[in-house]
Amino acid sequence: MDKTTPVSTLIRQNGPIKIATWRLMMEKYQDFMTRFEHEFRTRHGLSANEFDVLINARPMSQVRHRDLLRSLVISRSALSRLLGKLEERGLVTQQPDPEDQRGVLVTLTEAGQKLCDEAAATNAEIILAAFGGLTDAEADQIFELVSKVCPVE
Template identity: 40%
Template sequence: MSQSNPATASRSFRVGVWRSFMEIHHAVLREIERELADRHRLSVSEFDALVNIPLDGARLKDLKERIVLTQSAVSRLCDRLAQRGLVTRTPIEEDGRGALIELTEEGRALLRAAVLTNAEVVERSFASRLSSDQLASLRGTLDALQTVDGVRECDTVV
């Protein structure tokens, strides 16, 4: 059994690691926000919604489970995306407040371009700064943390 390093076992060290993780996340997300807005007129929330709509569509209530917004915020977001012609919103007869959200062809085209932009920023601002071994180690570390309910792999392929 390996002995732990007292410096890394301290609470302040652990909180510092978490803080660094949050700062890096914030910096990369800020760059993603800027690029998505500049190139595609999309907010990160809009991108998140588009990327989480399956090809066969999703019920509004199911979409809410896939993105981190309240039910009413998801509904308003989908209304904005529909006004832009990126999704359709079809009422579901058996559910008075329910709706089926589907990507339009324009929405799919924009999503393909935005996914590439997202990948470029992640590569430039994050992944390219790490060696292959560091990325593999980080992947293993994050895998260990993915036992929390609701955390899932990104299923959008570039």
């Protein structure tokens, strides 16, 4: 079976290297997300977005709905649906913020914390395997280079 030449490679051969680099980063991102989605679903019964909610709620005992939304790349309605599913499964609780009744506080349950920890180990396993061919110095170099990319304003 012939392997299709990645678009990033074609751009690198025929176009601006910065655009090829951006495309390569997107291709790698998609590769990771496909793997995360498969492994989280298979091993933990979670979607990648559900894991993202759990991992972003984990560092604190409670997180405001709006602060959680800032950490994720999903819409307000999508977050509400995800939190509803996670609450039905007993992984999170939602309650009104006693200091601001318009706000909602999200808390991981014990089961949510346990599942989050298990999925976080899977997450780390995938990332470390993918970066296994790099030395720490090379990974640091990539970090420094990507940090130089300016956000689009």
